Amino acid sequence: MTSEFRIVEEPKQPLAMNAKKFAMWLFLVSVGMLFAAFSSAYIVRQAEGNWVDFSLPSLFYYTTAIIVLSGISMQWAYFAAKKDEFGKVKTLVGITAVLGIAFLVGQVIGWRQLTESSIYLVGNPSGSFVYILTGLHGAHLIGGIVFLIIVLISAFQMKIHSKNLLQIELCVTYWHFLGGLWIYLFVFLILNR
């Protein structure tokens, strides 16, 4: 066995981010495309005429406020997790989940208001679109609430702390996305009456 000196150049590890976070962002892109498709379908269809006008349920203003609040509590929970304040994390994630459920209930009551003004799922597409857009957003929000409950369970198992933030970070990202998506949809529907 002889020893020999060798000079080897050292290539760097290419830049990379956490794979799960990256995948989450890609997922959000594809959900975004789904709603982009519906938005453009809405505009194209509206431009063709034969479009029944009606006003959006007043309750949607309240649910918008609720989802904004839930975004704040979620962000707060994340800050608490960073500082290892376990009690606060549990309470705030819990509050977010309750606000999320309140939002969903509000949306359903909003649908009731729509039916009271004789706008049904079946009928002119202008009304059907409102049901589809809110319903699909709600379906994604149910997924968000399930995710919140999973985070809550981890919080009770003391698995969320400043050294293990990935799960709650993913959840915060998704929750803010849902909030932003609702605000976008609401503004879109108000502007395109």
Place this chain on the structure above:
Amino acid sequence: MAATVTHSPAEVHVHDEHGHDEHAHGNFWTTYIFSEDHKVIAKQFLITGMIWALIGGILSVLFRLQLGFPEANLSWLKPLLGGWLTAEGKIDPEFYLALVTMHGTIMVFFVLTAGLSGTFSNFLIPLQVGARDMASGFMNMLSYWFFFLSSVVMLTSLFISTGPAAGGWTIYPPLSALPQAISGSGLGMTLWLVSMALFIVSSLLGSINYITTVINLRTKGMTFTKLPLTIWAFFFTAIIGILAFPVLFGAALLLIFDRSFGTSFYLSDIYIGGEALPNQGGSPILFQHLFWFLGHPEVYIVLLPALGLSSEIIATNSRKPIFGYKAMVGSMMFIAILSFVVWAHHMFVTGMNPFLGSIFTLLTLIIAVPSAVKIFNYVTTLWKGNLIFTPAMLFSIGLVSFFLTGGITGLFLGNSAVDIQLHDTYFVVAHFHLVMGSASFFGMMAGVYHWFPKMFGRMMDNRLGYIHFWLTFIGVYLVFFPMHYIGIAGFPRRYYTWTTFETFSGFADLNMLVSIAAIITLSAQFIFIFNFVYAIFRGKKAPANPWNSNTLEWTTPRLPGHGNWPGEIPTVYRWPYDYSKPGAKDDFIPQNVPYSETPESNFPFENEQIKLELGNNGAIVVENKKH
């Protein structure tokens, strides 16, 4: 940030990182069925795709029998078709439409999307970027099983009493929305939609994984400019998929609501038997917009992986660097972007504003530019190369040929004025079968022949490969070239019979020729299947790098185990196309050979690069090398 330990890639380390060993532990179920290993999943996609290709091919021969031999008595097919034959032994007209529909759906989605991307993205991405596996093995496994479920649902729809979906692979409403329109629009269409929804989930899970792996799991030194063109192609394909498939999902969802919940997104003013349907205010054109916003990108989802595979194969077997690497990447990116702004060229005759038509004509014709760049680069790579005609190489050259002949007819169709005559004729059928169907199919075949040794550790038989190639190549041209004439004459696609029209009866001979060629081409595929299955069990054992290729997958052992490399993952120092480099010892230098080991062949700037790297981060590393 200077690293302290560096390894010469030439030496294989004995010590192993824990967590991945040569042989996956586990029982039959976790190893072969619910495996999370990307190589096993790739093979699952390949085999499922091949079964689908066979089914799709048989369906096409069935309807070619009707077109080529309209007077023939097909009652010998009774055991297969049962009630779908009429009393005179003819194919039932509605079933004819179902056959066309299922053939298109199966070939476009199940074979050339899942079978092609699913196989090669899964197999090659981790191996070529230098990763142990995909970013998420679990998601990858889910992706396959969603595809499997979707396949089961689609297969079931072939056997139900009302028949499978029959509104064409583009499922335009109102035909697809109203069960009264055609019997296939009943349960068959419902199953089609369920199956496609599952398919989209599978495709999105796959795409998210591919992109994440390419971006985040590359080995040391694997910068974007050192990626093989295959990886670039899979990468763009996955991006297109993530952007386009959700739109198809949206379109399908609205259709589901129209069909099952009574909404009117696509339906308006429809009278059946003198009775008006309640649906008011919908627009069938809306569906076409949504569908083709996916549909056109989808054709590139099908084509780009094939182009990537053939780039790699052509460079390897020309023993030459690929000509214009950056132009190849650039044109793929340009094609990917443009593919999202040309969808309305499928809708020129829907009564769109002629001005809008001109804009889409312009955008469509621009796609010819990057396409031409790619063809030019293939040809210049081949030019004066030391060509080695393996079956994979022949199939790649076949791809270039089809891409050219089929692409040229695209220029005719892209003109909104010319398209008025050609739309929905056999000219369109000829166009897309050459440019998409045959080109991608040849890319897939090339990929199977080329990577078979790495997949199964054995060699396929070359002689059978040549016979398979020539029969298929000539067969494909015999099938699709005559269709141009039939199409220009105005013969419409998706017509059950044409003998009743005086104008078209002159084409009986041509149609018969096409049908005979189709039967021969399909039969030739059995040579391939025999070769494939035989080689898995009995083929000659393959060396680790049978084609003297540069990319990382060939640095793995003959049968890469779980984790791909027994030792450390190799580091990458150069691009993948150092073939026949002047001065070099061999006519290929793998990507994991550092410049400092090849002073005889380095270009001045590459010598510079060694110094630069050493100067910049002080990564001069002195290492004990044992002899």
